[in-house]
Amino acid sequence: MFIGGTVISSVEFHGNMSLVIFMSGCPLTCRYCHNVELFEDKTEWSLEKVKEEIDSSADFLDAIVISGGEPLVQTDAVIEIFKYVRELGLKTKLDTSGIYPEKIRELLNLKLIDYVSLDVKTTFSKYRKITGSNVGFKVKKSMELINSNPDVHLELRTTYVPTLHTKKDILNLVDEIEGDIYTLQQFRNKNVLDPALEKVEVPNPHDLRKIAEEIKPYFDGQVKVKSAEFGEQII
Numbered sequence: 001m002f003i004g005g006t007v008i009s010s011v012e013f014h015g016n017m018s019l020v021i022f023m024s025g026c027p028l029t030c031r032y033c034h035n036v037e038l039f040e041d042k043t044e045w046s047l048e049k050v051k052e053e054i055d056s057s058a059d060f061l062d063a064i065v066i067s068g069g070e071p072l073v074q075t076d077a078v079i080e081i082f083k084y085v086r087e088l089g090l091k092t093k094l095d096t097s098g099i100y101p102e103k104i105r106e107l108l109n110l111k112l113i114d115y116v117s118l119d120v121k122t123t124f125s126k127y128r129k130i131t132g133s134n135v136g137f138k139v140k141k142s143m144e145l146i147n148s149n150p151d152v153h154l155e156l157r158t159t160y161v162p163t164l165h166t167k168k169d170i171l172n173l174v175d176e177i178e179g180d181i182y183t184l185q186q187f188r189n190k191n192v193l194d195p196a197l198e199k200v201e202v203p204n205p206h207d208l209r210k211i212a213e214e215i216k217p218y219f220d221g222q223v224k225v226k227s228a229e230f231g232e233q234i235i
């Protein structure tokens with residue numbers, strides 16, 4: 001399996017200490033992507049090495065988060081890791097773009113996921129503008145599959161880029177989505193895939209908060225804003 005690295009985090013799985021594993025590879029080309037170095041990373045890890053990494057901090061961990069890249073490019077590896085995590089009695093979280101609904105179905109059927117963080121990059125019909133591919137319908141299918149499993153916690157999140165999104169886009173998007181949490185994330189303009197976006201101003205967190213307040217009545221769950229200045233704020 002190809003893994004770009006790991007990090008211990010207290011914020012990736014709310015209220016839980018987690019080890020985050022960054023799987024390499026992603027078929028999308030989101031213009032604001034910060035994880036470009038993971039696209040071609042070929043650092044190979046054995047399952048034994050991953051187990052040792054988990055074991056070395058298992059005493060103070062509550063959860064393992066598998067992130068990327070797009071982890072489901074390596075679904076067999078994700079399954080092997082999460083099966084081991086289940087043996088240890090820890091919780092599991094998957095960060096995904098949602099472009100592989102059938103692989104999500106497989107993980108759900110195996111009861112290997114407690115929490116999914118699903119990127120909803122824009123309204124489902126406008127995906128090509130941001131990701132380079134018309135995959136919104138697949139993301140929608142993934143969202144529906146996860147929502148049909150009430151035991152699985154679903155967070156949806158959008159990175160708000162001023163030149164790629166408008167407030168109306170977010171209002172329209174909220175009409176299309178369903179989940180436990182919706183997080184509006186602040187775009188960062190450093191180390192992004194599309195160099196043109198490095199000139200785009202980072203959105204003001206107060207403006208993001210205003211948008212979040214506007215959408216809150218239309219989303220049947222918790223609404224949050226995440227910014228470098230204030231961290232996570234519940235609206």
Ligand code: SF4
Nearest residue numbers: 026028030033069097
């Ligand atoms: S932001 Fe887009 S391109 Fe980058 S890893 Fe995530 S899904 Fe892939």
